[in-house]
Amino acid sequence: MSSSASASSAAPVALFDRPYTVALAGMAALAAAMGIGRFAFTPLLPMMLHDGVISLAGGSWLATANYVGYLLGALACMAFPWVAPRARQRWHAARLARWGLLATVVLTLGMALPWPWAWPALRFAAGVASALVFLNVSAWCMLRLVALGQPALGGFIFCGPGLGIALTGLSASAMVAWHWPAAAGWAVFGLLCVGLCALVWPVLQGLPQPSAASAQAPLAAPTGLGVAARSLLTLAYGLAGLGYIVTATFLPVIARAALPSDSPWPDLFWPLFGAGVAMGAALSTRTPARWDRRWLLLGAYLMQAAAIALTLVWPGAAGFALGSWLLGLPFTAITFYALQEARRVWPAAGDSFTGLLTAAYGVGQIAGPPMVAWLLHGAATQGQGFAQGLGAAAGALVVGAVVYAFMAWRWPLKAPGL
Numbered sequence: 406m407s408s409s410a411s412a413s414s415a416a417p418v419a420l421f422d423r424p425y426t427v428a429l430a431g432m433a434a435l436a437a438a439m440g441i442g443r444f445a446f447t448p449l450l451p452m453m454l455h456d457g458v459i460s461l462a463g464g465s466w467l468a469t470a471n472y473v474g475y476l477l478g479a480l481a482c483m484a485f486p487w488v489a490p491r492a493r494q495r496w497h498a499a500r501l502a503r504w505g506l507l508a509t510v511v512l513t514l515g516m517a518l519p520w521p522w523a524w525p526a527l528r529f530a531a532g533v534a535s536a537l538v539f540l541n542v543s544a545w546c547m548l549r550l551v552a553l554g555q556p557a558l559g560g561f562i563f564c565g566p567g568l569g570i571a572l573t574g575l576s577a578s579a580m581v582a583w584h585w586p587a588a589a590g591w592a593v594f595g596l597l598c599v600g601l602c603a604l605v606w607p608v609l610q611g612l613p614q615p616s617a618a619s620a621q622a623p624l625a626a627p628t629g630l631g632v633a634a635r636s637l638l639t640l641a642y643g644l645a646g647l648g649y650i651v652t653a654t655f656l657p658v659i660a661r662a663a664l665p666s667d668s669p670w671p672d673l674f675w676p677l678f679g680a681g682v683a684m685g686a687a688l689s690t691r692t693p694a695r696w697d698r699r700w701l702l703l704g705a706y707l708m709q710a711a712a713i714a715l716t717l718v719w720p721g722a723a724g725f726a727l728g729s730w731l732l733g734l735p736f737t738a739i740t741f742y743a744l745q746e747a748r749r750v751w752p753a754a755g756d757s758f759t760g761l762l763t764a765a766y767g768v769g770q771i772a773g774p775p776m777v778a779w780l781l782h783g784a785a786t787q788g789q790g791f792a793q794g795l796g797a798a799a800g801a802l803v804v805g806a807v808v809y810a811f812m813a814w815r816w817p818l819k820a821p822g823l
Contacts, residue, residue: 420608424555430608431546431562434506437601438538440569440679442509442531443471444653445594447570448577448675451657452587458521461658461787465778468654469771470525474532476767481533482540483760498541499609505537506602514595517588540763543744548613560690563737567682570733572597574676581672634750634816635758639765641808642743645706646769648802651794652713652732653678654774656725659791663720670722674729681733689738697818698746703809705735705742710802713795773798 420426446468453459459467485496512531516524547559573594580590652659656678660671692701712731715724744759751758777794784790 421549421610422553424550424553424558426608427546427549427553428555428558428561430605431542432565432568433601434502434538434542434605434609435562435565436569436572437506437565437598437605438509438535438542439566440571441573441594441598441601442513442538443475443535444566444570445513445573445577445591446471446528447654448574448657448672449587449590449594450654451661451671452577452581452585452590454658456587458519458587459524461781462778465654465774467524467528468774471528471532471535472650472767472770472774474529474534475536476532476764476771478533478536479540479760479763479767482536483757483764497612498545499611499613502538502541502545502609503606505534505541506598506605508534509538510595510598510602513591513598517591517595519588536763536767540760542609544759545609545613547744552613557690560686560692560738560741563686563689563741564683566737567679567684567686567733570679570682571676572679574672574679578672578676634812637808637812638743638746638750639762641702641706641805641812642739642762643765643769644801644805644808645709645739645743646766647772648706648709648713648769648798648805649732649736650770650773651777651791651798652716652728655777655791655794656729659716659795660725662787662791663725664722668722670725674725677726677729678733678736681730682736685734685736685738686741689741692742697813698742698749699809699813701742702739702746703806703813705739706802706806706809708735709739710799710806713799713802717792717795717799769801 420430450459450464453464454461482501509531512527512534515527543562546562547556550556550558576593576597577590580593656674657671660674664671709732712728715728715731718724719728743762747754747758747762773794776797777790780793781787781790784793
């Protein structure tokens with residue numbers, strides 16, 4: 406063996422050439438941007454209400470500002486390849502994701518400052534940053550894993566939001582027990598983002614270098630698939646945004662209103678939701694490639710609708726616990742399957758169609774908190790307003806499931822070569 410060959414074989418493998426390292430980096434990035442940057446607001450909202458720094462209506466509008474930012478960030482990611490084709494090589498997915506992660510750190514720490522007038526802008530910008538990270542990290546990691554011959558590991562990336570949600574939920578529960586103010590919670594979560602970003606930084610760099618295999622679909626697109634199928638997929642995915650957001654935003658507040666004031670359970674439902682998210686994402690990696698993603702999405706929507714209904718008909722600790730876990734179980738699996746379906750029905754669109762789906766999801770999210778604020782204003786009691794909001798959310802998920810059933814009937818899958 407020549408000395409050059411020996412040196413080559415002894416060279417260390419780069420971190421972005423290790424499939425499990427890539428998957429773990431994607432997981433950590435989404436834990437920071439989604440689990441903390443977006444969803445840390447949910448367990449901290451009761452603390453902010455207790456501190457008297459915000460009202461429930463004000464919290465609804467802060468949530469809406471975040472979702473509007475998420476929508477605009479998704480639209481920007483969708484349009485970027487078309488408006489800046491030359492800059493795409495310089496501002497590639499890894500670089501955009503890094504900037505998004507840096508912004509998440511700064512914006513999360515900014516919420517600890519006693520500047521209520523700035524909070525809407527901070528939550529809006531955090532929404533933009535989370536969309537930037539989510540779309541670019543997902544695209545980079547999934548293409549990188551395809552190039553490394555381990556596409557099934559892509560599902561583990563989507564465990565990140567669940568793990569971040571569980572971690573922030575448990576941390577917020579401890580902070581409540583220790584009588585910490587919400588500002589301290591924002592500061593702690595900002596520092597946690599710093600640690601997660603430090604793990605991601607050495608891995609997330611350069612182009613993903615997709616191989617030719619990335620263009621291969623396990624199942625051929627059915628004849629006649631076109632604008633109608635893409636439009637229905639966009640509609641159905643947008644309904645998922647509305648379907649989950651009411652519960653995901655107000656779960657701790659709803660639980661505190663329904664359970665005795667001395668119950669320790671309200672602080673634990675959000676971590677249970679996060680645990681379900683992580684578990685569902687891990688299970689989604691075991692789904693055979695030949696299975697029709699539309700039927701899987703239909704089942705996931707119905708599971709979330711049933712979870713919401715469970716919290717309405719069984720408003721006790723056990724009902725909230727089971728409902729929270731079932732709501733989280735298909736949460737990021739829905740995203741994973743929808744992105745796979747998007748690449749199947751419109752492979753030539755690349756990340757643009759993914760951005761459109763994410764934007765539709767963002768529209769659904771934006772509608773949720775104002776709807777609840779309006780229902781709370783018109784309802785005789787707070788509980789009645791939340792019940793109406795949860796009912797509307799469950800209905801949206803059922804409609805989305807019906808859309809997937811129609812798509813599967815209208816455009817059945819065909820195996821390649823048939």
